[in-house]
Amino acid sequence: MKRLHIRWIISLMSATIMFAGFSCAHRDAGKKEMPITPAEHENIMTEYKKGVEDSKKIVVARVNGAGITLNDLIDRMNRIASEYIPQSHERTPELDQKVKQEALDILLFRELAVQEAVRLGMTVPPETVERFIQNLKDRIGSEDGYHEYLQKINYTEESLKKEFERNQLFDMIAEKEIYRKAMPEGNEEELSVESRKEEWYAELKNNAEIEILLEEVEKKMKEDAEKRKKD
Numbered sequence: 001m002k003r004l005h006i007r008w009i010i011s012l013m014s015a016t017i018m019f020a021g022f023s024c025a026h027r028d029a030g031k032k033e034m035p036i037t038p039a040e041h042e043n044i045m046t047e048y049k050k051g052v053e054d055s056k057k058i059v060v061a062r063v064n065g066a067g068i069t070l071n072d073l074i075d076r077m078n079r080i081a082s083e084y085i086p087q088s089h090e091r092t093p094e095l096d097q098k099v100k101q102e103a104l105d106i107l108l109f110r111e112l113a114v115q116e117a118v119r120l121g122m123t124v125p126p127e128t129v130e131r132f133i134q135n136l137k138d139r140i141g142s143e144d145g146y147h148e149y150l151q152k153i154n155y156t157e158e159s160l161k162k163e164f165e166r167n168q169l170f171d172m173i174a175e176k177e178i179y180r181k182a183m184p185e186g187n188e189e190e191l192s193v194e195s196r197k198e199e200w201y202a203e204l205k206n207n208a209e210i211e212i213l214l215e216e217v218e219k220k221m222k223e224d225a226e227k228r229k230k231d
Contacts (some may be wrong), residue, residue, distance in 0.1 A: 009152075010079065015230050022201040041193060049154065052071060052154045053154075055069060055070040055074065056069050056070075056071040057069070058070040058071075058151075059212050059213060060073050060104070060212075060214040060217050061104065061107070061210065061211060061212050061214060061219075062209075062210070062211040062213070063110065063111040063115065063208060063209075063210055063212055064110060064115060064208055064209050064210075065113060065117070065209070066111055068104075068107050068108070068111060070217065072107055073100070073103055073104060073214070076103040076106055076107055077099050077100060077103040079103075080099060080102060080103060080106075081099060084098065085099075097112035100214075104212075104214065108168055108205075109197075109201050109204070110166075111169050112201070112204040112205065112208055113173050113174060113177075113204070114166050114169050114170055114173070115171075115208075116173055116177075116204060117169040117170070117173035118169065118174055120173070122167045122169055122172050124164075124168045124169060124172075129161050129164060129165055130166065132161075133157065133160070133161065133164075133166050144191060155198075160210055162217050174197075177196075178193060178196050178197050178200060179193060181196055181200075182195075183196075
């Protein structure tokens with residue numbers, strides 16, 4: 001792992017995550033000072049993709065036996081980073097820790113919710129999944145463009161279908177257990193929804209077996225990095 005990806009991984013294990021979007025923005029901004037040749041760019045992307053695939057194999061938490069991977073965590077952190085990181089891209093260990101914890105909580109909650117949806121027999125019709133894929137292809141405009149898109153987001157068609165299905169199941173169970181059961185509190189309906197969400201999350205956790213492995217993963221990665229430095 002070199003350059004972009006090694007910074008990404010080392011930042012995580014030291015509890016200062018390198019958010020992919022902000023990292024790329026900095027790299028783009030510095031091109032005039034540090035131009036990257038096509039060969040270097042290809043090498044960076046190869047190493048980055050390898051790192052992404054490696055991160056999919058590293059489990060940072062288990063929910064009733066189902067694994068949440070390092071890649072899941074970093075992807076979720078990237079999604080919520082803009083809520084915390086100012087435009088200056090200045091980050092602190094405290095902010096990084098807060099984003100990491102929130103991202104992990106979101107992943108735990110979503111996994112519990114999807115498992116509950118499956119337990120209750122909720123399903124997503126196959127035709128709904130196929131329609132999603134076809135609509136995506138139509139928007140992109142070509143089969144080649146579609147496959148390039150999959151490569152860009154590091155998905156296969158099968159994993160994209162699975163992600164879509166999980167999102168649909170989450171929406172279905174959230175509608176049933178959160179939005180329909182939320183009791184308006186004056187004009188503070190949004191707060192009421194959040195309160196119901198927290199209440200339900202607590203209920204799900206009480207009936208679940210949750211194992212957090214992130215601290216062990218970070219410790220192992222740090223030890224490995226120190227060993228590589230010595231080598």
